[in-house]
Amino acid sequence: MADTSQVKALIYDVFGTCVDWRSGVAREVAAVARAKGVELDPLAFAVAWRDNYQPSMETVRSGKRPWTILDVLHRETLVGLLPKYGFAGKLSEAEIDDLNRAWHRLDPWPDTVPGLTRLKRKYIIAPHSNGNFALLLDMAKRAGIPWDCILGSETVKNYKPVPQSYLEAVRLLGLEPGNVMMVAAHNRDLRAAQAQGLRTGFVPRTYEHGPGQKTDLAPDGDWDVIARDHEDMAAQMGT
Amino acid sequence: MADTSQVKALIYDVFGTCVDWRSGVAREVAAVARAKGVELDPLAFAVAWRDNYQPSMETVRSGKRPWTILDVLHRETLVGLLPKYGFAGKLSEAEIDDLNRAWHRLDPWPDTVPGLTRLKRKYIIAPHSNGNFALLLDMAKRAGIPWDCILGSETVKNYKPVPQSYLEAVRLLGLEPGNVMMVAAHNRDLRAAQAQGLRTGFVPRTYEHGPGQKTDLAPDGDWDVIARDHEDMAAQMGT
Numbered sequence: 155m156a157d158t159s160q161v162k163a164l165i166y167d168v169f170g171t172c173v174d175w176r177s178g179v180a181r182e183v184a185a186v187a188r189a190k191g192v193e194l195d196p197l198a199f200a201v202a203w204r205d206n207y208q209p210s211m212e213t214v215r216s217g218k219r220p221w222t223i224l225d226v227l228h229r230e231t232l233v234g235l236l237p238k239y240g241f242a243g244k245l246s247e248a249e250i251d252d253l254n255r256a257w258h259r260l261d262p263w264p265d266t267v268p269g270l271t272r273l274k275r276k277y278i279i280a281p282h283s284n285g286n287f288a289l290l291l292d293m294a295k296r297a298g299i300p301w302d303c304i305l306g307s308e309t310v311k312n313y314k315p316v317p318q319s320y321l322e323a324v325r326l327l328g329l330e331p332g333n334v335m336m337v338a339a340h341n342r343d344l345r346a347a348q349a350q351g352l353r354t355g356f357v358p359r360t361y362e363h364g365p366g367q368k369t370d371l372a373p374d375g376d377w378d379v380i381a382r383d384h385e386d387m388a389a390q391m392g393t
Numbered sequence: 394m395a396d397t398s399q400v401k402a403l404i405y406d407v408f409g410t411c412v413d414w415r416s417g418v419a420r421e422v423a424a425v426a427r428a429k430g431v432e433l434d435p436l437a438f439a440v441a442w443r444d445n446y447q448p449s450m451e452t453v454r455s456g457k458r459p460w461t462i463l464d465v466l467h468r469e470t471l472v473g474l475l476p477k478y479g480f481a482g483k484l485s486e487a488e489i490d491d492l493n494r495a496w497h498r499l500d501p502w503p504d505t506v507p508g509l510t511r512l513k514r515k516y517i518i519a520p521h522s523n524g525n526f527a528l529l530l531d532m533a534k535r536a537g538i539p540w541d542c543i544l545g546s547e548t549v550k551n552y553k554p555v556p557q558s559y560l561e562a563v564r565l566l567g568l569e570p571g572n573v574m575m576v577a578a579h580n581r582d583l584r585a586a587q588a589q590g591l592r593t594g595f596v597p598r599t600y601e602h603g604p605g606q607k608t609d610l611a612p613d614g615d616w617d618v619i620a621r622d623h624e625d626m627a628a629q630m631g632t
Contacts, residue, residue, distance in 0.1 A: 225567075278530065278534060286567075287542070287565040287567070288565065288566055288567025288568075289567075291517065291541060291542050291567075292567065295517060295541060301541075301542070302530060302533065302534060302540075303526070303530050303540070303542055303543040304541075304542040304543070308565065326526040326527065326547065327526070327527055327530065328464075328526070328527025328528075328530075328531070329527075
């Protein structure tokens with residue numbers, strides 16, 4: 155394990171790393187489908203929704219459209235998917251808004267709250283997700299994730315992995331990059347953080363995309379800490 | 394008491410309302426003075442430092458200078474005060490930086506943490522202070538103030554009482570103004586929040602400026618809740 159004695163804050167990827175978006179979104183899609191008499195595979199719907207996550211943010215990162223929060227991008231993707239899954243004309247605007255907020259109501263993995271509760275005793279802990287402020291806050295309130303503050307895309311007005319996203323988070327914390335560890339289940343996120351001088355912690359989530367997952371099954375970079383889960387991370391970080 | 398049934402989040406003024414800046418700053422000034430062999434009245438130093446608080450922010454609010462965080466404004470005021478109090482040439486840049494962070498290390502009033510801990514069970518609670526992000530975060534970590542997130546001037550890039558400061562905080566929370574209560578010991582802050590449609594809660598701090606305080610001794614507006622302290626606020630808000 156690398157020297158992490160200068161780390162004062164741990165900032166976290168959230169979707170996949172801390173919460174199970176696939177099951178959580180599917181659960182809410184299934185409930186709405188049942189209420190509306192629609193038959194579908196809710197897990198496939200969740201994955202299709204998530205499949206447009208990176209493309210939708212890329213329109214902002216590339217400068218093609220001005221700053222737009224994830225709730226808006228999620229809703230646009232949702233509106234595009236509804237007719238393909240048999241929901242054409244079946245949901246009111248308010249019902250679409252509510253289903254869109256399924257992303258505010260995702261459940262943490264079993265190790266997330268116990269691990270982060272331990273880490274919070276010694277470190278600043280904060281989500282640094284591409285989710286917007288209210289999404290991350292609502293999720294934490296519902297699930298009991300004990301963040302010290304909310305970072306993330308809306309606070310820094312950039313989507314990861316844009317370099318400025320990491321540097322602005324570090325600056326807000328009043329720290330130097332070497333004092334901050336990015337924790338993620340995604341190698342790409344860690345690679346971008348490491349390039350800006352942050353420490354890195356990998357926590358695998360090999361079922362994030364379901365049983366056939368092909369990406370991020372193992373660490374593929376020189377990360378400072380590699381942990382089995384958030385409780386193992388807490389132990390390795392001395393808490 | 395007004396109808397506060399729609400309130401979902403309480404956002405707080407911090408200096409004076411939640412923490413005792415006068416005693417906290419004086420304690421640190423006294424320690425530095427002792428170490429450097431300087432004789433002074435540390436409470437007078439603290440009040441003089443605070444006296445330039447509004448004027449320094451006004452240079453930003455008025456547009457005379459670009460967005461500048463409170464740590465920078467505080468440090469400029471400090472550098473101006475040091476020679477007047479016998480510190481000329483006695484502090485290194487690092488020592489000035491450290492004394493400037495006295496504002497990150499203020500103690501809460503006795504009712505703050507117990508009251509906010511109760512309120513957090515039912516409401517989102519967040520500081521909405523003119524302090525910068527790291528100042529509010531460091532203070533909360535040290536003092537155990539259980540905020541759900543950090544709002545405040547740096548998050549919204551405006552100093553209260555600029556109207557946009559309140560509206561941007563409400564927007565980040567994903568709420569409407571009527572869902573958010575501004576809590577402060579200062580009538581001016583509440584007046585500005587109320588003008589933007591927020592609910593208002595007054596908590597008096599009649600010794601914030603010391604025994605001769607002349608301002609904000611009593612509520613002078615039609616505030617939704619008037620509480621003796623944060624524990625009384627928790628009781629009145631049903632927690």
